[in-house]
Amino acid sequence: MITTYDFVPGVVNPRENSIEGYWFIFQNRNLLVSLDYKLEVSSGPFRMGLEPLRTQYLGELNGEKCFSGEVSKDSEPPEGMKFRDLRSLYKRIPNDLYHVAGRAVLINDWDRNHCFCGACGKPTKTSFNERSRVCSECKLPHFPRIAPAIITSVERDREILLARSPHFPPGILSILAGFVEPGESLEEAVKREVREETGIDVGDIKYFGSQPWPYPNSLMLGFQAEYKSGEIEIDGVEIEEADWYSVENMPTTFAGDISISQWLIQDFINRKKNL
């Protein structure tokens, strides 16, 4: 399920007088698509009667230019179109467009949240040679912010460690995840998160793959780890339930295949089901 796309990122529109392309226009975190879930090449928001608060050039997808845009909370969608929650569009719009939409929403967030310098409070301006906003006074650059988070399966022979966060819908269990702390390696983050949340020590940590997760701004880094020692001990706050499960007695996990947690669990099932 880990795929790459023929997307060439860019900061400046190479032909500035032409703004035809894919426009990823958001209202909050809802993307503008047609009522029948289409996102097609267009001449831009102004032609649709929209007045965006901000726009940015994103790059090219399959030779078509891509732009992000954001409109105010009270903007009405053009006729025949609707702002829809980005997550709900998974598999409803083509995967490569969904992927670029994830970039677009993060670029909108960055553009909106760094209008003023965090150091001196003066206005910033969009840079023309890199994806940053630079302070007009102290010249400090402000880059889009991404929060790295590890997500890991933990296996013990034919079993996988699954746990339940109180934030999950009722009855759902999944693998463990958590944000990387400043100064920490990814492997250290895997060991720490698993130990903190379940009391288990792991080793033999292998990289699985990654997934941008723009809800709100994570980069999920997937790992597979092996049980080393310890008994399950949960804190009852971050984790309210944890146990070992074999393929034959898996509990309810998140349905579908939108996220790397599901890819990791499916990979475990595929490897262990015939053993």
Ligand SMILES: [Zn+2]
């Ligand atoms: Zn400044």
